[in-house]
Amino acid sequence: MPAPAKEILPHxxxxxxxxxxxxxxxxxxxxxxLSKILCTSFQKLSYEKAKEIISLAQLDSxxxxxxxxLSEHDLIKIVNICKKTKFQNPNTxxxxxxxxxxxxxxxxxEYTIVSSKNIVEPLPSINNNDDNIAxxxxxxxxxxxDNEDIKDNxxxxxxxxxxxxxxxxxxxxxxxSRIGIINNRPTIIETGLAYGGDISSFKLYRFANKIPLLxxxxxxxxxxxxxxxxxxxxxxxxxxxxxxFSTNKDSKRERIIEVLPIHIxxxxxxxxxxxxxxxxxxIASEGExxxxxxxxxxxxxRKLSIQIRKELKIKEAENKMKLYKHYLPFIVEAITESxxxxxxxxxxxxxxxxxxxxxxxxxVNDVEEDNIVKHDKxxxxxxxxxxxxxxxxxxxxxxxxxxxxxxSKINNNNNRQIDVPKTTTNxxxxxxxxxxxxxxxxxxNKKKERSNTIHKKNVGLxxxxxxxxxxxxxxxxxxxxxxxxLMINKNDDKQKISSTDIQPTLDSFQNQRRVNKGKIR
Amino acid sequence: xxSAEKKTEVIHTIKKIMxxxxxxxIIQRQMPIxxxxxxxxDNTVWSDEKRMLTIGDKKIExxxxxxxxxxxxxxxxxxxNAIKKLLDEDMESTIRGMYYATLSNVGDEKNxxxxxxxxxxxxxxxxxVELLTGIPREVFSVTSKPKGMIxxxxxxxxxxxxxDCNLGSRSTSQLIPTNIGDVQIEDVKADFVMVVEKDTxxxxxxxxxxxxxxxxxxxxxxxxxxxxxxxxxxxxNESWKRPVVVFADADPWGLGIALRYKIGSESLSYDSDRLxxxxxxxxxxxxxxxxxYNIPEVARLTANDEDINRxxxxxKKPWMKNKKWQKELNLFLNKKEKCELDAFFKxxxxxxxxxxxxxxxxxxxxx
Numbered sequence: 001m002p003a004p005a006k007e008i009l010p011h012x013x014x015x016x017x018x019x020x021x022x023x024x025x026x027x028x029x030x031x032x033x034l035s036k037i038l039c040t041s042f043q044k045l046s047y048e049k050a051k052e053i054i055s056l057a058q059l060d061s062x063x064x065x066x067x068x069x070l071s072e073h074d075l076i077k078i079v080n081i082c083k084k085t086k087f088q089n090p091n092t093x094x095x096x097x098x099x100x101x102x103x104x105x106x107x108x109x110e111y112t113i114v115s116s117k118n119i120v121e122p123l124p125s126i127n128n129n130d131d132n133i134a135x136x137x138x139x140x141x142x143x144x145x146d147n148e149d150i151k152d153n154x155x156x157x158x159x160x161x162x163x164x165x166x167x168x169x170x171x172x173x174x175x176x177s178r179i180g181i182i183n184n185r186p187t188i189i190e191t192g193l194a195y196g197g198d199i200s201s202f203k204l205y206r207f208a209n210k211i212p213l214l215x216x217x218x219x220x221x222x223x224x225x226x227x228x229x230x231x232x233x234x235x236x237x238x239x240x241x242x243x244x245f246s247t248n249k250d251s252k253r254e255r256i257i258e259v260l261p262i263h264i265x266x267x268x269x270x271x272x273x274x275x276x277x278x279x280x281x282x283i284a285s286e287g288e289x290x291x292x293x294x295x296x297x298x299x300x301x302r303k304l305s306i307q308i309r310k311e312l313k314i315k316e317a318e319n320k321m322k323l324y325k326h327y328l329p330f331i332v333e334a335i336t337e338s339x340x341x342x343x344x345x346x347x348x349x350x351x352x353x354x355x356x357x358x359x360x361x362x363x364v365n366d367v368e369e370d371n372i373v374k375h376d377k378x379x380x381x382x383x384x385x386x387x388x389x390x391x392x393x394x395x396x397x398x399x400x401x402x403x404x405x406x407x408s409k410i411n412n413n414n415n416r417q418i419d420v421p422k423t424t425t426n427x428x429x430x431x432x433x434x435x436x437x438x439x440x441x442x443x444x445n446k447k448k449e450r451s452n453t454i455h456k457k458n459v460g461l462x463x464x465x466x467x468x469x470x471x472x473x474x475x476x477x478x479x480x481x482x483x484x485x486l487m488i489n490k491n492d493d494k495q496k497i498s499s500t501d502i503q504p505t506l507d508s509f510q511n512q513r514r515v516n517k518g519k520i521r
Numbered sequence: 522x523x524s525a526e527k528k529t530e531v532i533h534t535i536k537k538i539m540x541x542x543x544x545x546x547i548i549q550r551q552m553p554i555x556x557x558x559x560x561x562x563d564n565t566v567w568s569d570e571k572r573m574l575t576i577g578d579k580k581i582e583x584x585x586x587x588x589x590x591x592x593x594x595x596x597x598x599x600x601x602n603a604i605k606k607l608l609d610e611d612m613e614s615t616i617r618g619m620y621y622a623t624l625s626n627v628g629d630e631k632n633x634x635x636x637x638x639x640x641x642x643x644x645x646x647x648x649x650v651e652l653l654t655g656i657p658r659e660v661f662s663v664t665s666k667p668k669g670m671i672x673x674x675x676x677x678x679x680x681x682x683x684x685d686c687n688l689g690s691r692s693t694s695q696l697i698p699t700n701i702g703d704v705q706i707e708d709v710k711a712d713f714v715m716v717v718e719k720d721t722x723x724x725x726x727x728x729x730x731x732x733x734x735x736x737x738x739x740x741x742x743x744x745x746x747x748x749x750x751x752x753x754x755x756x757x758n759e760s761w762k763r764p765v766v767v768f769a770d771a772d773p774w775g776l777g778i779a780l781r782y783k784i785g786s787e788s789l790s791y792d793s794d795r796l797x798x799x800x801x802x803x804x805x806x807x808x809x810x811x812x813x814y815n816i817p818e819v820a821r822l823t824a825n826d827e828d829i830n831r832x833x834x835x836x837k838k839p840w841m842k843n844k845k846w847q848k849e850l851n852l853f854l855n856k857k858e859k860c861e862l863d864a865f866f867k868x869x870x871x872x873x874x875x876x877x878x879x880x881x882x883x884x885x886x887x888x
Contacts (some may be wrong), residue, residue, distance in 0.1 A: 057763055089755070319588070320588045322628070323588055323591050324591060324627075326628045327585070327591045327594075327595040327627065330595040330598070330599050330625075330627070331594065332597075333541060333599075333602075334539070334595075334598035334599045334602035335598065335602075337602050337606075338602045338605045339540060339543070340535060343619070345547055346543050346546060349550065350546050351553075352534060352550075353550060354585070357552065383765070437809050
């Protein structure tokens with residue numbers, strides 16, 4: 001769980017009449033000068049600067065008991081001056097970014113929602129139901145059955161989770177972030193990149209204040225950024241990329257990046273996300289947001305370039321060996337034929353010579369850079385798969401942080417307990433009942449849920465009983481890890497997104513909202 | 522040295538090279554290296570003494586120690602072997618024939634590629650074998666397609682037959698055989714040799730009766746002259762003491778072609794001693810002739826950037842230091858106009874052969 005946000009004073013460049021009035025009314029009755037009020041109720045605003053602003057507004061800086069004496073007109077003047085004045089950049093304590101560690105964990109795990117049928121009634125003949133499931137997920141279902149076995153053995157009461165977690169083993173993950181001011185509000189842009197290993201195709205993940213954005217990817221600024229940042233920042237040309245990664249050489253995909261096995265993550269954290277539509281599905285390119293994102297992505301590409309170049313070099317060495325293999329017969333034949341002798345020794349010695357020559361060359365040195373996590377290739381041939389209940393040593397760390405955050409959360413709000421498993425079973429049944437014909441309205445409701453968070457906070461949360469709270473810390477993890485990724489099958493993604501997806505994110509979203517509200521008002 | 526002896530020498534040389542490589546590999550256990558003189562712009566030296574372009578001291582080492590050089594190394598050896606086979610069988614081949622003879626696929630099913638990308642690669646390999654052995658490819662019996670033409674009172678002996686180029690010299694020309702090793706000049710009755718750039722111009726001049734009137738040999742290389750044409754010119758000039766005059770178009774390109782006969786070329790600088798005729802005189806078409814002979818404006822062409830660059834380049838060359846040439850090039854750079862020999866046809870079809878050429882030749886005292 002990322003560090004919680006702290007309350008901060010509003011920034012003067014984002015001042016509006018209401019904020020100002022509120023600040024003044026707070027000190028009503030007290031005998032404080034207006035400049036004092038300004039510098040105590042806004043950040044990055046010194047007493048001197050406040051004085052300057054007031055004198056610019058042609059007001060008496062020593063005015064006391066200001067509310068009565070100041071007209072609305074005067075206040076508007078102050079607000080306007082503040083908007084024009086240059087201040088130090090606001091601090092970002094009130095934002096809670098995901099952070100490298102958690103985002104990296106998120107980048108390495110893939111959550112899949114598996115069809116419910118099997119889970120509601122775990123049968124031994126589970127494979128018969130595979131027809132209902134997208135082929136691509138059959139692997140995960142096998143895994144799911146394993147999970148259930150384990151759960152049954154453990155005699156866990158709430159075992160019917162419909163999540164399958166696949167721990168990915170990317171060759172490389174990289175993280176980078178930027179802090180920028182967009183529309184006068186500080187914004188943290190975090191980007192992550194996972195490359196190679198288990199990752200087989202290109203995918204773009206977008207988050208806004210830890211909420212995954214699932215729809216309308218095409219119009220999102222992240223999509224623009226991905227297609228505008230040149231691939232040669234990775235140290236390879238388009239042609240090389242196509243040659244090395246493209247499985248289908250004839251495919252006429254325009255965006256070359258999509259042939260690379262990369263997952264790209266964007267997280268935009270701000271008190272005001274510049275959504276494109278009221279539906280909050282995609283983010284608009286506002287202000288300098290795009291250039292910040294571009295520079296982030298470029299940096300990631302540059303980090304990746306080391307790995308990619310290394311791979312290219314290895315490939316080149318292989319090619320070299322092949323080249324020798326192919327050309328050697330020609331050379332040997334030419335010599336033996338023109339000399340008119342049969343000498344098998346020549347071939348032998350030549351191969352030996354070449355082998356020695358090739359091995360003599362120095363290997364490429366591994367270079368570790370900041371924010372790059374290189375993952376050793378898995379010792380086991382199969383990728384590790386862990387279920388929610390599985391106690392994997394690798395997830396220990398995660399759990400630890402989750403427990404920590406959980407306890408802090410309990411302190412914050414005792415009522416905020418969420419029973420994930422129950423929701424999931426509900427959702428399962430829903431899916432099961434409607435059999436992939438889940439109506440769109442259902443989805444819309446969920447969206448409403450998101451927007452009406454304040455109401456939902458009480459209504460929605462009380463529904464769930466407390467008792468499951470301490471049951472399973474890894475379930476908690478699910479709820480709290482904001483970087484949870486949803487693997488969505490394109491064909492039926494709408495059905496697949498059950499309330500479980502929304503729930504944990506809803507939680508963090510509320511958290512965020514709560515914090516943000518406190519800061520601004 | 523008879524041609525048979527020459528051939529055994531070639532075979533011997535190739536065998537020696539192969540033996541050296543196999544010894545390097547088996548006994549010395551080191552990467553074999555082929556030392557080849559570098560051919561090209563940066564290894565071409567102007568020799569004041571010989572008055573021609575000669576090859577410099579730079580060498581390239583071809584050794585199968587890097588990815589780029591393995592194919593080259595293999596190509597050179599395969600080509601050397603093919604040449605040896607050709608000589609063993611006592612056959613002749615064109616350079617294209619050698620390309621096909623050695624053509625094969627390299628690699629497995631997955632990434633198949635051709636041994637040669639195109640004929641240029643195999644031509645380069647043939648050149649490399651020439652450089653390696655120090656023997657011109659005519660001796661290997663590897664020739665190119667003939668394109669040089671000759672017409673006039675000269676008798677050639679090709680193999681056992683005599684070709685009289687004077688026969689029918691009003692209406693046709695003979696191709697200059699490219700297997701120049703088998704060609705001997707039997708008799709030359711002409712007073713001088715005139716080389717023109719293009720065969721169309723040659724045909725025009727021949728038809729006008731120029732050969733009979735001035736007792737001349739007409740030759741052309743049809744653009745860039747091949748080796749046989751250049752060698753023929755050299756032999757006529759140096760062994761038969763006939764003056765050689767060259768006429769080409771009045772543009773930097775044409776001038777370049779004219780200079781091939783006189784000073785040689787960068788790509789064949791290693792063979793200049795056999796190919797270049799330093800005493801040849803480049804008489805036309807001068808840039809000043811455009812204005813002197815009133816070539817109408819409609820027949821003049823505007824010089825493009827490439828022409829200008831070429832002319833600027835040429836101006837700096839040591840063989841163009843002559844005041845006359847500097848003046849001509851400056852004129853071209855000022856006017857930026859070029860002209861072809863064919864433009865004289867604007868003055869009438871006989872103007873070139875009956876007015877322009879005789880006047881030019883009289884200027885230098887050849888007729």
